[in-house]
Amino acid sequence: MGLLVDGAWKDQWYDTKSSGGRFQRKQSAFRNWVTADGGAGSSGEAGFKAEAGRYHLYVSLACPWAHRTMILRKLKGLEDLISVSVVHWHMGEEGWTFEEGPGATGDPLNGARLMHQIYTKADPLYSGRVTVPVLWDKQKGTIVSNESSEIIRMFNSAFDGLTGSNLDFYPAALREEIDAINAPIYGHVNNGVYKCGFATSQEAYEEAFDALFATLDDIEARLGRQRYLAGDVVTEADWRLFTTLLRFDPVYYGHFKCNQRRLADYPNLWNYTRELYQMPGVAETVDLFHIKQHYYGSHESVNPTRIVPKGPAIDFSAPHNRERPRAA
Numbered sequence: 019m020g021l022l023v024d025g026a027w028k029d030q031w032y033d034t035k036s037s038g039g040r041f042q043r044k045q046s047a048f049r050n051w052v053t054a055d056g057g058a059g060s061s062g063e064a065g066f067k068a069e070a071g072r073y074h075l076y077v078s079l080a081c082p083w084a085h086r087t088m089i090l091r092k093l094k095g096l097e098d099l100i101s102v103s104v105v106h107w108h109m110g111e112e113g114w115t116f117e118e119g120p121g122a123t124g125d126p127l128n129g130a131r132l133m134h135q136i137y138t139k140a141d142p143l144y145s146g147r148v149t150v151p152v153l154w155d156k157q158k159g160t161i162v163s164n165e166s167s168e169i170i171r172m173f174n175s176a177f178d179g180l181t182g183s184n185l186d187f188y189p190a191a192l193r194e195e196i197d198a199i200n201a202p203i204y205g206h207v208n209n210g211v212y213k214c215g216f217a218t219s220q221e222a223y224e225e226a227f228d229a230l231f232a233t234l235d236d237i238e239a240r241l242g243r244q245r246y247l248a249g250d251v252v253t254e255a256d257w258r259l260f261t262t263l264l265r266f267d268p269v270y271y272g273h274f275k276c277n278q279r280r281l282a283d284y285p286n287l288w289n290y291t292r293e294l295y296q297m298p299g300v301a302e303t304v305d306l307f308h309i310k311q312h313y314y315g316s317h318e319s320v321n322p323t324r325i326v327p328k329g330p331a332i333d334f335s336a337p338h339n340r341e342r343p344r345a346a
């Protein structure tokens with residue numbers, strides 16, 4: 019684990035000393051947008067027009083942020099238009115690598131050995147963390163974006179003219195509702211589990227833990243009133259939450275000490291997670307081997323023995339009752 023400083027790699031764990039033991043996630047650096055006509059998006063530069071075969075996605079199958087982009091790529095019918103490289107699950111001293119292994123593809127596109135070489139190819143003097151997902155432009159030879167929340171919005175609409183897809187996970191009429199629910203879920207759940215797991219003071223851990231479970235309690239109640247987070251239809255808010263929920267019992271409950279309750283102890287959340295998992299195409303984006311190997315094997319300060327637990331036994335394919343959300 020490390021980061022780039024003026025284009026040079028430094029092996030360094032997250033700094034929590036200056037923040038009372040709190041893990042603080044840095045802002046993503048590349049914030050351009052692919053758009054239907056190549057015009058600029060809400061940040062960054064113009065010049066990234068949606069075209070078949072032009073863009074490439076770098077992901078880890080372990081990573082919940084990258085997982086969102088893989089789900090949207092699948093559901094929006096973008097698999098033939100946007101190619102993918104999958105990094106090796108182990109993130110060690112050199113960060114993410116293209117070492118080969120089951121489910122890891124290497125980097126046939128750029129021939130890189132390490133993910134940080136993709137960042138310095140885009141910006142030789144880049145300083146910052148080397149994260150996935152990364153959306154790469156083959157034509158310009160640079161990174162379009164390394165911010166998953168924005169990549170999924172590009173996937174949701176920019177390529178519709180090419181794919182003919184009319185599925186909309188960020189419909190105009192629900193945007194306010196989606197943005198309002200995304201905010202606490204990002205802060206207390208998606209990032210909240212990391213704040214628990216990477217805390218280096220008791221106080222920081224407990225603060226994150228309490229906020230996480232208070233938010234899960236709120237969502238549990240909401241899912242007793244309605245089928246999905248923003249109402250009757252699946253939106254990006256559901257996919258953003260899903261990738262964290264999927265990892266909850268296998269990883270966050272134990273490895274990140276998020277153990278007030280298991281996900282399986284929340285009737286609505288657990289049924290909802292299985293419903294989303296069972297939607298066509300979604301299970302194919304899930305790789306529990308990469309997920310468990312990555313977390314337990316890569317975070318040496320959290321799990322020094324790197325032993326990967328065999329359990330728990332979970333059946334994401336078991337029937338759910340979400341046709342009748344109120345009944346739970």
Ligand SMILES: N[C@@H](CCC(=O)N[C@@H](CS)C(=O)NCC(=O)O)C(=O)O
Nearest residue numbers: 081082083147148149150164165166
């Ligand atoms: N804000 C980013 C976060 C991505 C992120 O933190 N990815 C993790 C993997 S789950 C990563 O690559 N971490 C490497 C590091 O922090 O050095 C996004 O949502 O795209």
